Amino acid sequence: MPASVPTRPTTIFCASCPLRTLPAFQPVTAEQLAFIQSLKVAEVTLPARATIVAQGASADRLFTLLSGWAFRFKTLPDGRRQILNFLLPGDLLGLQAKLFDQTDHGIESLSDVVLCAFSRENIWHIFRDQPALAFDVTWLGAREEALVDDGLLSAGRRTAVERLAALLLQLHGRAEAVGLRRAGGGVALPLSQAHLADALGLSAVHLNRTMQRLRRAGIVELGGGVLRLPDMKAIRALARAVAPSMEPRPLI
Amino acid sequence: MPASVPTRPTTIFCASCPLRTLPAFQPVTAEQLAFIQSLKVAEVTLPARATIVAQGASADRLFTLLSGWAFRFKTLPDGRRQILNFLLPGDLLGLQAKLFDQTDHGIESLSDVVLCAFSRENIWHIFRDQPALAFDVTWLGAREEALVDDGLLSAGRRTAVERLAALLLQLHGRAEAVGLRRAGGGVALPLSQAHLADALGLSAVHLNRTMQRLRRAGIVELGGGVLRLPDMKAIRALARAVAPSMEPRPLI
DNA sequence: CGCAATCTTGAGGAGAGTCAAGATGCGTGG
DNA sequence: CCACGCATCTTGACTCTCCTCAAGATTGCG
Secondary structure (H helix, E strand, O other), X not given: OOOOOOOEOOOOOHHHOHHHHOOOEOOOOHHHHHHHHHHEEEEEEEOOOOEEEOOOOOOOEEEXXXXXXXXXXXXXXXXXXXXXXXXXXXXXXXHHXXXXXXXXXXXXXXXXXXXXXXXXXXXXXXXXXXXXHHHHHHHHHHHHHHHHHHHHHHHHHOOHHXXXXXXXXXXXXXXXXXXXXXXXXXXXXOOOHXXXXXXXXXXXXXXXXHHHHHHHOOOOEEEOOEEEOOOHHHHXXXXXXXOOOOOOEOXX | OOOOOXXXXXXXXXXXXXXXXXXXXXXXXXXXXXXXXXXEEEEEEEOOOOEEEOOOOOOOEEEEEEEOOEEEEEEOOOOOEEEEEEEXXXXXXXXXXXXXXXXXXXXXXXXXXXXXXXXXXXXXXXXXXXXXXXXXXXXXXXXXXXXXXXXXXXXXXXXXXXXXXXXXXXXXXXXHHOOOEOOOOOEEOOXXXXXXXXXXXXXXXXXXXXXXXXXXXXXXXEEOOEEEOOOHHHHHHHHOOOXXXXXOEOOO
8 A cells, every 4th residue: 555645637627527516515606616726736546445644644635535435544553443434525535634734543545536636735725715615624524523423423322233224324325415326226335344344343243244134134235336225214213313414515 | 401501791801811821722813812802792601411502403603611521422312322522621612513503412511611602603704804713613623523533443442441541541631731730630520430431332330340440450540520640651551542742722 | 317319339141252264256367 | 268366255153341230339419
């Protein structure tokens, strides 16, 4: 896994950003769009399993995930790993790393990813020149915290089945919102069971058994990188989750 | 527990805010100080165990905790509760509630608290008129997320002893930083064991037994609302925690 | 002085972890 | 085209951490 991030020249213009056409994202003014374009210093393509931000490293850049999946994680000295949350297209990466000069978590790609890179100084320009966009940065940070909050509720107080149901439900909804719906009614989900286990605070073995319970109950179909939830009502009841708000969100 | 928040006129001027004298907080310019003062619409005093923000409610205000302790939490429909993080003087409350128009977590006081209240619109004024302060708001939000990240690492991957050690270490450090040091070398800690259990994803019974292990090992002394950590080296090793950065932080 | 919340202790059980082995799938190269 | 190797998934057996239920001891406070 390369610790440094190769770059190549920008190839996608924000004005024709494929994400912006999705209803999940708020519209922006022409001026804001031009500003965002001016922030973008590079486009970065990485394969699956690449280190995007190393744990403990200082990040010199901030990214928006254009396509693909990634996750934030922490590891303890003896190797135990906790996945903090998953990152999907449109999500902001490295805000903490940027603000604190050092991260105590890493970010790794799950699939091939394309990232829009913003330089360190540019972040400050947002706050200075574009208060509405600065507000959006804060909003995206708060949304990420809300995801981690839910993960903590899961790890702390939900049973294994509830945790898995809640996570699959969340990922299904998020993937759908960014246009990852598949023909058969499912969504692409490039996670191994080991990833799910590390996200939920379970062992891989126990996660596997829990998954089979949901499968045999006809609530989850997962295989070949595709997730289908045939019984949304049942899985929502299991997760004891409230339907997440589907309001359009900012995209920077 | 009152769901609404009584107010009384402002009595403490930001210029003479007792928190600002602490080295834990960044200095501000006279102009910023005046701006912050202009944001403050009220000062709120609440007793222990009061609801500051109800779970599921929309928050019309943002607060800075001036004195006392509070915590953010989520509950499942059947009553299981997870404490997300603890709030100490200088911390910002209700940012998520403000940004999302509705919270799925509640905030409750642990001790008598005094809050500085900012109105909903004023938050926007910060972004429009004071980019440096807006940046600080984002910073405080990211810091809160870092705390939740650590809580998730604990709940997901640390053993009961490690979790407790990590939390007590964190709270000890934070309390010290805001001047809650006591004569005997400890810090005030107004938490019941039930609170610690709910923060760590443990049952109250198991937390009690875990606490006794740390006590008998001479690593923790907790009683009468005072926490002492006689063997910092041992508890840090147990928690497998890195020493948190002690850089001055923003105060709004 | 007495109630209520909190803390403590015991006993038994269940959920989840560990260890270990085998099955399945897949990309690569001979 | 098949064989090999590696990663992932699956299953079984056993263990142990942590939970639940239940009863008592302490403490603080009106």
